Amino acid sequence: MIEVKHQKELEKIVGSENFYNDKAHLIAYCYDATKERYEPDCIIYPRNESDVSKILKYCNTHKISVLPRGGGSGFTGGALPVNGGVVLAMEKHFNQILEIDEKNLIARVQPAVINKHFQEVVEKIGLFYPPDPASQEYCTLGGNVSENAGGMRAAKYGITKDYVMAIRAVLPNGEIIRAGKKTIKDVAGYNVAGILIASEGSLAVITEITLKLIAKPKISKSAMGVFSDIQSAMNAVYKTMAGGVTPVAMEFLDNLSIRAVEEKFHKNLPIEAGAILITQVDGDIPEQIKWQLEKIQEKFTENGCIDFKIAQSKEEEENLWFARRNASQSITVYGKKKLNEDITVPRSRLPELLEKISIVSKKYGFKIPCFGHTGDGNVHTNVMVPDDKDEEQLKRGHQAIEEIFKIAIELEGTLSGEHGIGLSKAPFMSLAFTPAEMELFRSIKRAFDPNNILNTGKMGL
Amino acid sequence: MIEVKHQKELEKIVGSENFYNDKAHLIAYCYDATKERYEPDCIIYPRNESDVSKILKYCNTHKISVLPRGGGSGFTGGALPVNGGVVLAMEKHFNQILEIDEKNLIARVQPAVINKHFQEVVEKIGLFYPPDPASQEYCTLGGNVSENAGGMRAAKYGITKDYVMAIRAVLPNGEIIRAGKKTIKDVAGYNVAGILIASEGSLAVITEITLKLIAKPKISKSAMGVFSDIQSAMNAVYKTMAGGVTPVAMEFLDNLSIRAVEEKFHKNLPIEAGAILITQVDGDIPEQIKWQLEKIQEKFTENGCIDFKIAQSKEEEENLWFARRNASQSITVYGKKKLNEDITVPRSRLPELLEKISIVSKKYGFKIPCFGHTGDGNVHTNVMVPDDKDEEQLKRGHQAIEEIFKIAIELEGTLSGEHGIGLSKAPFMSLAFTPAEMELFRSIKRAFDPNNILNTGKMGL
Numbered sequence: 001m002i003e004v005k006h007q008k009e010l011e012k013i014v015g016s017e018n019f020y021n022d023k024a025h026l027i028a029y030c031y032d033a034t035k036e037r038y039e040p041d042c043i044i045y046p047r048n049e050s051d052v053s054k055i056l057k058y059c060n061t062h063k064i065s066v067l068p069r070g071g072g073s074g075f076t077g078g079a080l081p082v083n084g085g086v087v088l089a090m091e092k093h094f095n096q097i098l099e100i101d102e103k104n105l106i107a108r109v110q111p112a113v114i115n116k117h118f119q120e121v122v123e124k125i126g127l128f129y130p131p132d133p134a135s136q137e138y139c140t141l142g143g144n145v146s147e148n149a150g151g152m153r154a155a156k157y158g159i160t161k162d163y164v165m166a167i168r169a170v171l172p173n174g175e176i177i178r179a180g181k182k183t184i185k186d187v188a189g190y191n192v193a194g195i196l197i198a199s200e201g202s203l204a205v206i207t208e209i210t211l212k213l214i215a216k217p218k219i220s221k222s223a224m225g226v227f228s229d230i231q232s233a234m235n236a237v238y239k240t241m242a243g244g245v246t247p248v249a250m251e252f253l254d255n256l257s258i259r260a261v262e263e264k265f266h267k268n269l270p271i272e273a274g275a276i277l278i279t280q281v282d283g284d285i286p287e288q289i290k291w292q293l294e295k296i297q298e299k300f301t302e303n304g305c306i307d308f309k310i311a312q313s314k315e316e317e318e319n320l321w322f323a324r325r326n327a328s329q330s331i332t333v334y335g336k337k338k339l340n341e342d343i344t345v346p347r348s349r350l351p352e353l354l355e356k357i358s359i360v361s362k363k364y365g366f367k368i369p370c371f372g373h374t375g376d377g378n379v380h381t382n383v384m385v386p387d388d389k390d391e392e393q394l395k396r397g398h399q400a401i402e403e404i405f406k407i408a409i410e411l412e413g414t415l416s417g418e419h420g421i422g423l424s425k426a427p428f429m430s431l432a433f434t435p436a437e438m439e440l441f442r443s444i445k446r447a448f449d450p451n452n453i454l455n456t457g458k459m460g461l
Numbered sequence: 462m463i464e465v466k467h468q469k470e471l472e473k474i475v476g477s478e479n480f481y482n483d484k485a486h487l488i489a490y491c492y493d494a495t496k497e498r499y500e501p502d503c504i505i506y507p508r509n510e511s512d513v514s515k516i517l518k519y520c521n522t523h524k525i526s527v528l529p530r531g532g533g534s535g536f537t538g539g540a541l542p543v544n545g546g547v548v549l550a551m552e553k554h555f556n557q558i559l560e561i562d563e564k565n566l567i568a569r570v571q572p573a574v575i576n577k578h579f580q581e582v583v584e585k586i587g588l589f590y591p592p593d594p595a596s597q598e599y600c601t602l603g604g605n606v607s608e609n610a611g612g613m614r615a616a617k618y619g620i621t622k623d624y625v626m627a628i629r630a631v632l633p634n635g636e637i638i639r640a641g642k643k644t645i646k647d648v649a650g651y652n653v654a655g656i657l658i659a660s661e662g663s664l665a666v667i668t669e670i671t672l673k674l675i676a677k678p679k680i681s682k683s684a685m686g687v688f689s690d691i692q693s694a695m696n697a698v699y700k701t702m703a704g705g706v707t708p709v710a711m712e713f714l715d716n717l718s719i720r721a722v723e724e725k726f727h728k729n730l731p732i733e734a735g736a737i738l739i740t741q742v743d744g745d746i747p748e749q750i751k752w753q754l755e756k757i758q759e760k761f762t763e764n765g766c767i768d769f770k771i772a773q774s775k776e777e778e779e780n781l782w783f784a785r786r787n788a789s790q791s792i793t794v795y796g797k798k799k800l801n802e803d804i805t806v807p808r809s810r811l812p813e814l815l816e817k818i819s820i821v822s823k824k825y826g827f828k829i830p831c832f833g834h835t836g837d838g839n840v841h842t843n844v845m846v847p848d849d850k851d852e853e854q855l856k857r858g859h860q861a862i863e864e865i866f867k868i869a870i871e872l873e874g875t876l877s878g879e880h881g882i883g884l885s886k887a888p889f890m891s892l893a894f895t896p897a898e899m900e901l902f903r904s905i906k907r908a909f910d911p912n913n914i915l916n917t918g919k920m921g922l
Contacts, residue, residue, distance in 0.1 A: 148648045159646055187879055188877045191659050192656075194656055243676075285748055414646070416649045418648055437639070447907065
């Protein structure tokens with residue numbers, strides 16, 4: 001609990017119209033997409049970088065917890081103020097696109113710009129910002145950097161880190177730093193921007209981001225492959241990509257996910273299929289599209305694809321992607337509580353991964369529908385617990401999740417492909433990291449934040 | 462000077478066949494591409510990761526400087542043991558390609574594998590590792606990671622950091638850590654691999670690198686554009702790339718560089734040209750190549766290109782690239798001492814940059830031939846000092862360099878695009894970084910290396 005005198009001082013920095021500690025505000029900022037709740041002591045809307053600096057300096061001196069918050073759309077509790085303190089809400093005064101430099105294919109943005117809005121603005125002038133997390137309609141670019149967000153297009157275009165050229169940030173001691181440059185190459189000094197990416201708001205408060213853009217490919221086309229069993233589909237994924245074609249996206253739905261979407265939306269999906277793969281290719285000339293689709297069809301067919309359909313119109317394309325986009329909400333038919341994880345493995349281990357998940361499903365008696373970004377080995381694994389009031393069921397659900405984490409790591413994969421660690425995955429860090437590695441993380445944290453004020457109690461540190 | 466008793470202990474760890482302190486060895490390891498010389502106290506060839514761990518632990522306890530060394534081909538003194546101590550020479554026992562995982566397009570290598578050798582091995586099986594620093598025939602992949610090496614193909618394919626998926630390394634305290642995964646997406650824990658890249662051997666000793674590969678494009682073609690003045694050429698560069706075509710490489714030679722190559726090799730180059738641009742495009746189908754070359758020719762012509770030639774055979778292609786590859790050695794006709802820097806600016810600032818360099822050239826009376834990677838804004842700027850024995854001339858040469866650094870930074874550029882800071886650029890760090898940023902670098906250094914034993918006295922820390 002922040003003492004009243006400190007709250008008064010913080011209020012003075014930003015003015016009363018940017019400082020709130022009334023119940024309505026505390027409740028509005030106590031949650032994120034995990035639906036867990038922790039109330040902060042106050043909400044501050046910093047007006048500018050200088051405010052951020054003053055707030056951090058004050059809080060650092062008085063050891064007050066500060067949580068920088070973007071869209072609050074994270075799945076792992078990264079935006080939950082577990083130790084109370086200040087929520088630094090960036091959305092009010094840090095939501096501007098500062099510059100789109102068409103000459104250099106670069107944009108400068110404030111951290112609370114919404115991903116989708118940014119995409120639309122740059123696409124209007126023929127440019128392209130590929131990272132497209134599923135929450136793109138409400139997640140912020142600052143949050144994307146802090147979590148190193150991925151999305152469907154990562155197979156070809158990479159993830160947020162591949163587009164961050166520079167970051168301006170405020171350190172816990174109030175010092176303003178710039179890291180990186182508007183240049184593709186820059187090797188002067190340590191790669192501070194690199195370590196701020198995916199640091200979940202625990203090292204510094206980001207106040208400006210310089211992003212790389214690319215020219216928007218002129219044409220794209222989508223296709224769907226139907227497979228009788230999931231192993232064949234997973235083989236098709238990695239063999240296609242190892243075969244020299246790199247689609248923008250290579251997404252999958254397993255049988256449970258297909259059935260759930262069909263039950264809810266009646267889209268005429270192949271409900272007997274073991275899995276479907278939905279893929280998109282892009283390029284600048286029609287021959288490139290044709291070549292890629294032929295290659296994909298060839299590899300799919302070699303690996304047991306029983307039906308391959310290329311979308312012939314915008315509408316058909318929309319229909320293909322509808323199933324993928326609505327999988328997450330549809331699978332709730334299998335249980336009231338969804339324990340949703342985003343494990344990732346090297347693509348060639350996908351067949352084993354899905355095989356082992358089906359064993360976990362049988363062992364615990366939970367349905368575990370899977371879908372996601374197979375093009376980069378990232379599988380959204382959903383343990384569906386029928387009754388969210390049954391403690392025993394929930395406990396077994398979490399045990400199933402822990403087994404799945406262990407499987408992912410055994411298969412050279414990771415706890416999290418794109419959601420981060422935050423609070424939810426913190427207990428599992430020791431599965432993935434040695435004590436020496438955890439100690440190094442803590443040393444890095446201390447180097448930036450010696451008084452431990454920024455997003456405290458996260459990442460298992 | 463390391464005490465004899467410590468040298469004996471270190472020798473015990475690796476055996477006498479891997480420990481040397483005789484004059485011949487000390488001399489062999491006292492230099493790098495800067496040609497400056499600092500003798501170490503001993504050379505150790507660690508046999509494996511466990512040796513590295515034991516050596517570091519011992520040296521950390523006794524505060525002995527340790528310098529991990531790759532190919533010694535760096536241009537900024539990164540491999541010079543300025544404080545004596547141990548040179549950890551990796552080339553003898555850490556030179557193996559451990560795995561090429563064709564299913565996932567990934568390779569695992571030891572740090573002393575030579576860049577060019579690695580490229581050849583992966584290309585034989587249809588794969589491709591793009592980063593191609595000019596020193597590729599003798600530089601090592603570990604050195605490439607430590608300096609975040611670039612090269613000619615960065616315009617399209619990015620630089621070393623874009624290919625590093627994971628790193629195994631030994632911390633100064635002897636602890637072995639793994640950072641990153643064999644997965645495209647991984648957001649568990651801080652991005653330690655990201656900060657090790659470009660850390661110039663000052664944070665940890667790299668023992669294994671996991672690199673991303675891509676499928677080798679099936680076709681490539683090169684072309685040359687001749688421009689009457691350098692401003693037009695620089696405009697053509699950024700307008701081409703902003704126009705939606707991304708060539709593999711977009712290299713330039715200014716008039717001085719063209720004349721120097723012609724004088725030395727008689728290749729029938731256009732010696733009256735203000736600049737030439739040499740470019741390469743690649744792809745999987747002929748139509749893609751044709752489309753890109755047409756786009757480039759169109760943009761070049763719009764921006765004052767007076768002659769555009771597409772290489773029609775392998776031999777013609779070789780000829781085009783010959784001039785670029787031999788520019789560095791040819792320009793020595795202009796002076797005995799070459800002060801060679803690798804400043805980088807956003808592409809659209811190239812016209813101003815070259816304009817301002819010509820003013821510096823006139824002011825100091827030195828020829829400053831420029832060539833390099835304009836596709837990513839990286840210009841190799843060479844202040845040619847006629848007499849390398851004349852202290853006054855050398856001093857003025859260094860003043861000219863300092864002015865050029867200031868110009869680069871003014872134009873939103875960087876001190877170093879790919880060579881690193883090391884020793885040579887350390888005095889200029891304060892031009893590019895604030896005291897708060899320098900202090901953050903020192904905090905990061907302390908987090909990894911609290912006793913300051915690794916590559917000490919570098920990067921202005």
